[in-house]
Amino acid sequence: MANLTLKNVGKTYAGGAQAAVSGVNIDIADGEFIVLVGPSGCGKSTLLRMVAGLETISEGEIHIGDRLVNQLDPAERDIAMVFQNYALYPHMTVRDNMAYGLKNRGESKAVIAERVAEAARMLELGPYLDRKPRALSGGQRQRVAMGRAIVRQPAAFLFDEPLSNLDAKLRVSMRMEIRKLQKRLGTTSLYVTHDQLEAMTLADRLVVLNGGRIEQIGAPLDIYRRPASTFVASFIGAPAMSLLDAVVTDGAVMLDGHPLGPVGRAAGPVTLGLRAEDLRLAPAGVPMVVEHVEELGAQRIVHGSIGGQSLAVIDTGDQRVSGAVHVAIDPARLHLFDTATGRRLENAHQRQPEAVL
Amino acid sequence: MTDTSLRTAASHRSLLDRLRAWHSAETPNPAKRVQFDAPLTPWLFLLPQLAVVVVFFYWPSVQAVTSSFYLEDPFGFGATFVGTDNYADALQSSQYASTALFTAFFCLVVTALSLGLGLLLAVKADKVIRGASSYKTLLISVYAIAPPVAGLIGMMIFDLHIGPLTDLAAFFGYDLQVGINYWDTAIALITISVWKQIPYNFIFFLSGLQSVPVSVREAALIDARSGWRRFRDVTLPLLAPTAFFLLVINITYAMFDTFPIIDVVVKDKPANNPITLVYKVYLDGFKGNDIGGSSAQSVILMVVVAALTVLQFRFLERRVHYG
Numbered sequence: 001m002a003n004l005t006l007k008n009v010g011k012t013y014a015g016g017a018q019a020a021v022s023g024v025n026i027d028i029a030d031g032e033f034i035v036l037v038g039p040s041g042c043g044k045s046t047l048l049r050m051v052a053g054l055e056t057i058s059e060g061e062i063h064i065g066d067r068l069v070n071q072l073d074p075a076e077r078d079i080a081m082v083f084q085n086y087a088l089y090p091h092m093t094v095r096d097n098m099a100y101g102l103k104n105r106g107e108s109k110a111v112i113a114e115r116v117a118e119a120a121r122m123l124e125l126g127p128y129l130d131r132k133p134r135a136l137s138g139g140q141r142q143r144v145a146m147g148r149a150i151v152r153q154p155a156a157f158l159f160d161e162p163l164s165n166l167d168a169k170l171r172v173s174m175r176m177e178i179r180k181l182q183k184r185l186g187t188t189s190l191y192v193t194h195d196q197l198e199a200m201t202l203a204d205r206l207v208v209l210n211g212g213r214i215e216q217i218g219a220p221l222d223i224y225r226r227p228a229s230t231f232v233a234s235f236i237g238a239p240a241m242s243l244l245d246a247v248v249t250d251g252a253v254m255l256d257g258h259p260l261g262p263v264g265r266a267a268g269p270v271t272l273g274l275r276a277e278d279l280r281l282a283p284a285g286v287p288m289v290v291e292h293v294e295e296l297g298a299q300r301i302v303h304g305s306i307g308g309q310s311l312a313v314i315d316t317g318d319q320r321v322s323g324a325v326h327v328a329i330d331p332a333r334l335h336l337f338d339t340a341t342g343r344r345l346e347n348a349h350q351r352q353p354e355a356v357l
Numbered sequence: 358m359t360d361t362s363l364r365t366a367a368s369h370r371s372l373l374d375r376l377r378a379w380h381s382a383e384t385p386n387p388a389k390r391v392q393f394d395a396p397l398t399p400w401l402f403l404l405p406q407l408a409v410v411v412v413f414f415y416w417p418s419v420q421a422v423t424s425s426f427y428l429e430d431p432f433g434f435g436a437t438f439v440g441t442d443n444y445a446d447a448l449q450s451s452q453y454a455s456t457a458l459f460t461a462f463f464c465l466v467v468t469a470l471s472l473g474l475g476l477l478l479a480v481k482a483d484k485v486i487r488g489a490s491s492y493k494t495l496l497i498s499v500y501a502i503a504p505p506v507a508g509l510i511g512m513m514i515f516d517l518h519i520g521p522l523t524d525l526a527a528f529f530g531y532d533l534q535v536g537i538n539y540w541d542t543a544i545a546l547i548t549i550s551v552w553k554q555i556p557y558n559f560i561f562f563l564s565g566l567q568s569v570p571v572s573v574r575e576a577a578l579i580d581a582r583s584g585w586r587r588f589r590d591v592t593l594p595l596l597a598p599t600a601f602f603l604l605v606i607n608i609t610y611a612m613f614d615t616f617p618i619i620d621v622v623v624k625d626k627p628a629n630n631p632i633t634l635v636y637k638v639y640l641d642g643f644k645g646n647d648i649g650g651s652s653a654q655s656v657i658l659m660v661v662v663a664a665l666t667v668l669q670f671r672f673l674e675r676r677v678h679y680g
Contacts, residue, residue, distance in 0.1 A: 054575050074575075075582040087572035091594040100590065101580035148576075 002065030002155040004028040004188055009060035011046055020046050021212040031186040037199035038209035044192045045160055052081050052158050064155050080149035081158040086141045088133040095129040098147045119147040139170045159191040196236050208232050230271055230342040239276045239301055242311035246272035256307030258286040261331025273335030276312040285328035293321055425652035443653035460633040467611040470551045475558025483566045500556035508621030511549030536626035543631045546622055550615045558603050565599035605669055634658055
């Protein structure tokens with residue numbers, strides 16, 4: 001158990017024109033669950049593998065606890081890693097898979113047996129201890145991989161998309177289990193995923209990465225409510241936030257010639273961000289042409305366009321929706337971004353909604 | 358126990374099936390059934406292959422077994438039934454015993470060295486990133502050399518007058534006399550045979566190494582600090598199917614396929630040179646014109662090889678893990 005510090009960390013591959021990761025600074029407190037999220041190729045796995053010691057660190061420093069680990073072997077870093085495809089040793093039993101790392105660290109047989117038994121109890125792996133991995137289901141293999149990490153009692157857990165190979169239902173239950181386990185053990189965790197839902201539900205703090213750089217760090221709800229850029233806005237939240245071109249004239253934001261509400265910004269073009277769940281169908285408002293409707297049961301997602309720009313609206317009503325409708329939004333829920341840089345523009349009229357819990 | 362039932366099911370599959378499944382790493386598809394109108398058509402298709410097998414394998418085998426019970430006239434005028442005398446002669450001859458002993462020694466050393474060096478080179482080549490393909494090509498290229506040519510090249514290197522290795526040995530004060538001194542010839546035979554076989558083992562070990570999943574190696578990297586331990590505990594067990602396959606192939610190679618090399622090295626040499634049992638079969642039969650005795654020896658060899666193969670599969674294969 002330890003805190004984890006990344007100082008100005010960067011990675012450039014030999015022959016690579018661009019840095020795969022650059023200028024990453026993260027301070028992770030002891031026991032914190034940090035999720036690295038971003039689209040594929042954003043450098044999140046590279047970053048995790050640099051912490052693990054599976055990739056060399058081109059620049060910057062990584063500290064685990066108070067040790068600088070840049071030059072240490074993976075086995076010396078006091079970490080445990082859970083891989084996407086489990087990476088179990090196929091020729092060893094479940095018990096040996098979990099015990100192998102401890103054996104190599106010279107732990108006594110009694111300690112190994114006790115820790116393996118404890119992990120097996122926690123993960124309900126007791127009946128399978130003498131089986132080989134090939135005789136286990138995907139979910140069970142995932143548990144063994146978790147067990148292998150737990151028995152080490154490391155300073156930090158590193159997860160590399162551990163749930164990607166499971167089916168949707170198992171993924172949800174394993175997600176909750178990982179979270180519970182981590183809370184119980186209180187081990188600092190770094191978790192990589194491309195699934196924004198997984199990221200939102202697991203993280204104490206989210207790190208959104210884009211092109212090897214950090215776009216935003218923050219609690220999941222903060223990021224959801226105040227995305228720092230159009231990239232984060234469109235990546236976090238489902239359906240994705242609709243981003244439209246709008247203009248500010250006379251202190252009000254105008255979409256397709258219709259005023260949406262007052263904003264404290266100077267006149268000029270802006271990028272307007274609208275969350276589907278903040279928009280509602282209304283008798284009066286901005287006219288929208290409905291293109292198609294996704295029926296989800298509890299709600300429906302209405303896809304339409306305003307002045308040729310597409311957007312999505314969540315509707316919980318039960319009337320049929322088609323043709324021309326009007327949409328309205330609380331002006332406090334408008335997100336404004338700089339058209340050129342994509343960075344968030346603070347809206348003086350926006351108030352912060354209180355957290356429900 | 359599910360594991361036991363899996364194992365029993367697996368042991369019903371023939372080795373060939375398992376090797377094939379292991380190489381293609383796919384679940385075997387059930388063969389497509391083709392119906393022929395005439396019942397003779399499938400046999401017609403099988404005929405060429407069957408003819409080859411019968412003419413070049415079964416017929417000579419039957420011939421060998423039959424003639425091993427006869428004493429044949431050297432000029433082919435007639436044969437006398439002598440029962441098991443040929444076998445008794447072979448087994449009681451001290452020359453046969455010493456040749457058998459040398460064959461066992463030769464097999465052991467050639468197999469161990471060519472497997473060991475092949476594995477060593479494969480492990481090292483697996484780590485090379487820059488220029489890997491040219492490195493691999495250089496190592497593999499030896500495999501393209503025909504055994505008699507390899508023997509000839511070896512003979513030149515070990516030649517008493519112009520051989521660079523003879524000069525090297527002389528530099529260190531050793532008088533290397535290949536073709537004259539028994540153990541010097543043995544060294545030459547072993548060196549050439551091993552050199553010829555390394556690339557074969559190298560190719561298989563390298564492909565075996567590359568089929569070990571990267572993430573499993575990385576997991577081992579986190580679990581164990583020492584590279585030797587990772588190799589012993591993770592890489593080597595995962596290479597076991599490859600190693601077992603190569604062990605069978607290498608023993609067969611050392612016993613039979615080294616014939617051309619031995620022939621080139623010891624042919625026309627004076628004195629008492631080491632030979633293997635297979636070469637002795639040829640010498641006694643075709644140089645000594647003792648067809649009966651040589652047939653008896655080849656039958657003994659057949660039995661030994663069969664026994665060896667059964668042993669290998671019964672006792673060694675159990676310890677091999679098939680992914």
